[in-house]
Amino acid sequence: xxxxxxxxxxxxxxxxxxxxxxxxxxxxxxxxxxxxxxxxxxxxxxxxxxxxxxxxxxxxxxxxxxxxxxxxxxxxxxxxxxxxxxxxxxxxxxxxxxxxxxxxxxxxxxxxxxxxxxxxxxxxxxxxxxxxxxxxxxxxxxxxxxxxxxxxxxxxxxxxxxxxxxxxxxxxxxxxxxxxxxxxxxxxxxxxxxxxxxxxxxxxxxxxxxxxxxxxxxxxxxxxxxxxxxxxxxxxxxxxxxxxxxxxxxxxxxxxxxxxxxxxxxxxxxxxxxxxxxxxxxxxxxxxxxxxxxxxxxxxxxxxxxxxxxxxxxxxxxxxxxxxxxxxxxxxxxxxxxxxxxxxxxxxxxxxxxxxxxxxxxxxxxxxxxxxxxxxxxxxxxxxxxxxxxxxxxxxxxxxxxxxxxxxxxxxxxxxxxxxxxxxxxxxxxxxxxxxxxxx
Amino acid sequence: xxxxxxxxxxxxxxxxxxxxxxxxxxxxxxxxxxxxxxxxxxxxxxxxxxxxxxxxxxxxxxxxxxxxxxxxxxxxxxxxxxxxxxxxxxxxxxxxxxxxxxxxxxxxxxxxxxxxxxxxxxxxxxxxxxxxxxxxxxxxxxxxxxxxxxxxxxxxxxxxxxxxxxxxxxxxxxxxxxxxxxxxxxxxxxxxxxxxxxxxxxxxxxxxxxxxxxxxxxxxxxxxxxxxxxxxxxxxxxxxxxxxxxxxxxxxxxxxxxxxxxxxxxxxxxxxxxxxxxxxxxxxxxxxxxxxxxxxxxxxxxxxxxxxxxxxxxxxxxxxxxxxxxxxxxxxxxxxxxxxxxxxxxxxxxxxxxxxxxxxxxxxxxxxxxxxxxxxxxxxxxxxxxxxxxxxxxxxxxxxxxxxxxxxxxxxxxxxxxxxxxxxxxxxxxxxxxxxxxxx
Numbered sequence: 001x002x003x004x005x006x007x008x009x010x011x012x013x014x015x016x017x018x019x020x021x022x023x024x025x026x027x028x029x030x031x032x033x034x035x036x037x038x039x040x041x042x043x044x045x046x047x048x049x050x051x052x053x054x055x056x057x058x059x060x061x062x063x064x065x066x067x068x069x070x071x072x073x074x075x076x077x078x079x080x081x082x083x084x085x086x087x088x089x090x091x092x093x094x095x096x097x098x099x100x101x102x103x104x105x106x107x108x109x110x111x112x113x114x115x116x117x118x119x120x121x122x123x124x125x126x127x128x129x130x131x132x133x134x135x136x137x138x139x140x141x142x143x144x145x146x147x148x149x150x151x152x153x154x155x156x157x158x159x160x161x162x163x164x165x166x167x168x169x170x171x172x173x174x175x176x177x178x179x180x181x182x183x184x185x186x187x188x189x190x191x192x193x194x195x196x197x198x199x200x201x202x203x204x205x206x207x208x209x210x211x212x213x214x215x216x217x218x219x220x221x222x223x224x225x226x227x228x229x230x231x232x233x234x235x236x237x238x239x240x241x242x243x244x245x246x247x248x249x250x251x252x253x254x255x256x257x258x259x260x261x262x263x264x265x266x267x268x269x270x271x272x273x274x275x276x277x278x279x280x281x282x283x284x285x286x287x288x289x290x291x292x293x294x295x296x297x298x299x300x301x302x303x304x305x306x307x308x309x310x311x312x313x314x315x316x317x318x319x320x321x322x323x324x325x326x327x328x329x330x331x332x333x334x335x336x337x338x339x340x341x342x343x344x345x346x347x348x349x350x351x352x353x354x355x356x357x358x359x360x361x362x363x364x365x366x367x368x369x370x371x372x373x374x375x376x377x378x379x380x381x382x383x384x385x386x387x388x389x390x391x392x393x394x395x396x397x398x399x400x401x402x403x404x405x406x407x408x409x410x411x412x413x414x415x416x417x418x419x420x421x422x423x424x425x426x427x428x429x430x431x432x433x434x435x436x437x438x439x440x
Numbered sequence: 441x442x443x444x445x446x447x448x449x450x451x452x453x454x455x456x457x458x459x460x461x462x463x464x465x466x467x468x469x470x471x472x473x474x475x476x477x478x479x480x481x482x483x484x485x486x487x488x489x490x491x492x493x494x495x496x497x498x499x500x501x502x503x504x505x506x507x508x509x510x511x512x513x514x515x516x517x518x519x520x521x522x523x524x525x526x527x528x529x530x531x532x533x534x535x536x537x538x539x540x541x542x543x544x545x546x547x548x549x550x551x552x553x554x555x556x557x558x559x560x561x562x563x564x565x566x567x568x569x570x571x572x573x574x575x576x577x578x579x580x581x582x583x584x585x586x587x588x589x590x591x592x593x594x595x596x597x598x599x600x601x602x603x604x605x606x607x608x609x610x611x612x613x614x615x616x617x618x619x620x621x622x623x624x625x626x627x628x629x630x631x632x633x634x635x636x637x638x639x640x641x642x643x644x645x646x647x648x649x650x651x652x653x654x655x656x657x658x659x660x661x662x663x664x665x666x667x668x669x670x671x672x673x674x675x676x677x678x679x680x681x682x683x684x685x686x687x688x689x690x691x692x693x694x695x696x697x698x699x700x701x702x703x704x705x706x707x708x709x710x711x712x713x714x715x716x717x718x719x720x721x722x723x724x725x726x727x728x729x730x731x732x733x734x735x736x737x738x739x740x741x742x743x744x745x746x747x748x749x750x751x752x753x754x755x756x757x758x759x760x761x762x763x764x765x766x767x768x769x770x771x772x773x774x775x776x777x778x779x780x781x782x783x784x785x786x787x788x789x790x791x792x793x794x795x796x797x798x799x800x801x802x803x804x805x806x807x808x809x810x811x812x813x814x815x816x817x818x819x820x821x822x823x824x825x826x827x828x829x830x831x832x833x834x835x836x837x838x839x840x841x842x843x844x845x846x847x848x849x850x851x852x853x854x855x856x857x858x859x860x861x862x863x864x865x866x867x868x869x870x871x872x873x874x875x876x877x878x879x880x
């Protein structure tokens with residue numbers, strides 16, 4: 001059996017009861033985290049562009065758009081929830097690959113689960129297996145695929161969504177193989193669009209592609225059964241290098257999803273260690289950001305490559321500016337979505353600090369680590385080293401922190417009491433007979 | 441101005457009156473040809489898989505699905521008409537790149553034109569400019585992009601559809617640039633799926649992506665303005681080589697769309713010269729295919745690469761079997777859709793002839809040329825050389841042949857009289873105040 005069929009077989013034959021407790025627990029945390037950030041983004045004006053299109057196009061109310069009270073088609077619900085899930089760049093990150101696996105996977109699962117009356121256990125299994133397969137495929141193509149310019153969340157996301165939607169739509173292994181063939185041939189998303197609305201669109205379209213693939217595969221569609229490993233398939237065509245055995249090694253024993261981290265900060269993950277350091281310096285007694293004369297950041301090469309943006313002019317651009325991340329950490333002691341607004345982009349003190357940042361690529365620095373050296377007017381230098389950023393696999397968010405983040409996010413779209421009720425329902429997802437009504 | 445903006449500017453600033461007569465005439469032929477093959481495919485059972493999905497998902501009746509009498513959303517209409525337009529692999533082919541530019545472009549234009557009440561002249565200009573830009577981009581990445589494994593109809597098609605839909609949705613140059621940024625980041629379609637239903641899906645999804653891109657760009661969406669030429673854009677990421685100046689050289693003077701040919705045969709274009717040769721041999725007095733002992737085909741390397749398939753088992757696979765193409769040419773003297781059925785795949789005489797074919801890659805053979813040597817039981821050898829296949833730029837279909845093909849195709853979905861009325865309406869597209877009602 002080739003890679004695609006092996007993965008489809010694993011996806012089809014693994015039941016909820018087969019899943020280790022920790023896998024279920026992580027899937028639950030991933031779902032809570034994703035729905036929390038999606039609820040926060042559900043009041044963002046940009047969502048209206050999608051909703052206006054949905055309104056004009058019409059469609060049956062089959063699944064909900066989180067936070068809006070609206071219901072729409074399965075494809076549109078997956079698109080919109082994938083969009084809001086990734087809009088703030090505050091969703092989860094699979095550290096080895098920088099995939100954001102939940103934004104394509106969870107919305108696809110949720111839409112099918114609402115339409116088909118699936119149980120909470122079905123959804124947890126679908127999400128766990130979707131994320132697992134998405135991340136495994138990412139690992140097998142990393143770093144070549146991402147380095148080539150692909151937004152790996154869009155490209156590998158289609159497999160997470162196809163697997164999750166496929167399970168919840170009752171596909172057997174052969175049909176999931178076909179769904180992967182349909183979804184895989186829609187793998188897309190270029191890093192050229194980073195910093196624009198088209199970036200979260202990648203996650204939304206990946207979610208939608210998986211849903212459509214599951215519907216078509218169930219309807220009798222045909223597609224390649226070797227979309228991953230074939231001579232003209234995803235691995236050969238979309239990645240200059242590959243190690244496909246990593247996609248299938250120790251399936252069911254090794255869980256790649258454990259490398260998926262929940263973000264404490266609302267921006268690109270490669271800047272998280274720098275924010276940890278900046279907040280630690282902000283919290284030092286007597287620190288005043290107006291006294292800063294120089295900021296030297298010893299960082300991994302991906303920091304300048306992905307987030308070397310000294311002059312962001314919009315909130316969205318700020319999310320991809322490591323300089324901005326450090327500046328708000330030093331000034332506000334925080335990196336919540338509020339720190340990534342157009343107003344913060346134009347703030348004079350923050351702008352002046354951004355201009356003082358020097359990114360120094362330093363060999364041996366891990367992606368989750370960095371050292372920050374801040375020089376002050378009195379000639380002193382504060383140095384802060386961060387070995388493992390908050391939210392990385394070696395320093396994961398606690399469940400309490402996950403709850404706090406969820407409530408902070410969800411409060412933007414609903415009352416505190418409602419947010420707590422949603423959170424409680426999601427923690428008890430494994431007992432839920434249906435997911436209908438769990439998220440308004 | 442970069443490549444993307446130059447092309448968007450050209451698309452936005454060129455009016456119908458600016459177009460040379462021949463450009464308008466070719467656009468009209470392309471539209472007639474595409475709608476003809478789409479009408480033929482509209483009764484194919486596979487379309488039901490899409491229609492069932494549309495039915496379950498619902499949507500406002502904004503645009504028609506050709507041949508079905510149904511109306512659906514703009515996105516679904518584009519998807520379905522792109523699907524039927526390419527299903528039979530009988531649509532047009534841009535010879536230098538093997539792009540099928542009309543299947544993504546015309547359905548996108550038609551859907552927007554129906555919804556917005558655009559005139560026939562508006563549609564002709566949108567289609568001409570969409571096809572032109574699609575083909576120019578293809579040329580600038582050819583052969584590297586296709587050789588890498590991309591189905592160039594899907595990947596470049598998104599630009600044809602975005603440009604055409606963008607013009608008909610009233611986008612200015614800046615908005616068309618954004619639409620190209622949105623559509624370009626959805627460029628997808630892997631050759632691994634050749635021979636399956638996912639191949640025509642590439643054309644359908646490309647049409648849909650352009651429609652969605654135009655709607656979102658008009659709504660205020662943001663995207664990269666350098667999706668083609670940017671460091672992480674389509675050209676760098678999706679093609680090992682590129683010559684981007686070819687996309688913009690002599691815009692408005694040189695027309696790449698003149699290299700777009702209309703197919704006389706219902707299969708992959710690289711086998712067309714072989715079918716010309718086989719039919720010529722079939723037509724020789726006294727020829728009997730039962731007497732054939734050996735078939736030697738001196739061909740371009742793309743023939744075995746794309747269509748070296750000696751044992752096809754389905755009609756769809758036969759479309760990508762050069763061996764089958766020659767066999768039906770010799771036996772039936774034809775290569776209409778009827779020759780690519782499951783029954784023909786299993787026909788004993790045709791199967792036996794397929795097994796006798798030897799594909800011999802012969803240096804110096806043009807893609808549009810070939811030599812066929814058929815040996816007979818009596819020891820004689822018939823040799824037939826074809827310098828320029830029917831339908832290639834140097835041997836184009838006459839307008840009469842276009843009409844005959846259209847009527848042959850459309851008759852599967854409607855009466856002869858209705859087909860003639862549609863054909864007449866399409867030839868007079870430049871006089872039409874609206875396209876609504878032109879195609880049932």
